[in-house]
Amino acid sequence: MxxxxxxxxxxxxxxxxxxxxxxxxxxxxxxxxxxxxxxxSDPYVSEVLSATGSIDRGKAIFEINCAGCHGINADGVVGPSLHHVQKHKSKISLIQQVVSGKTPPMPKFQPSPQEMADLLSYLEEL
Incomplete structure (x- = not known):
């Protein structure tokens, strides 16, 4: 060689x-x-994603459960602003954020799959 x-x-x-x-x-x-x-493959996530959400019901759920920290207009108070949140988080990560409560001081919240679909529909409109 x-x-x-x-x-x-x-x-x-x-x-x-x-x-x-x-x-x-x-x-x-x-x-x-x-x-x-x-x-x-999570049954809850799958059910939420297959449901059709209502913006009006989602707004009502938000006002009762989320507005205390995120503000009535979702502009952020204790929690961050949620305007355009869908640009930063996928639907799956939003679902996990809401139900897990892993980001203190956000509490664990377990809405029904339909309520979660409604809340997602509302958040997508912000």
């Missing part, structure tokens, strides 16, 4: 790096899709 045959060719390095990069992208996509499928 000559010295040039023993050296790694730049073309080979680029091909290997490309394969590694494409493999990493593929794994990331598989992980994201898997996580999403896991999230929507």
């Amino acid at each position: 000559t010295v040039t045959e023993e050296l790694i060719q730049p073309k080979e390095v680029i091909q290997k790096l490309t394969l590694v990069f494409l493999g990493a992208i593929f794994l990331a996509i598989v992980a994201i899709v898997g996580w999403y499928l896991h999230e929507i």
Whole structure:
């Protein structure tokens, strides 16, 4: 073997790096899709997402349960403003936020699937 045959060719390095990069992208996509499928497999989440929400009922639910911290117009008081919240959080993460109470001082709140669908409809309109 000559010295040039023993050296790694730049073309080979680029091909290997490309394969590694494409493999990493593929794994990331598989992980994201898997996580999403896991999230929507929750019966409560699935039922909420399949229900048709009412903005008016969602507003009433918001005023009773959420306005104390988020303000009557959802502008934020103790809790943050919820205007355009759908741009920052998916429906699934909004559902989890409401029912989990994992972000203090937000309390745990367990609306029925229909009430949650109504609340989501209202939040989407803010």
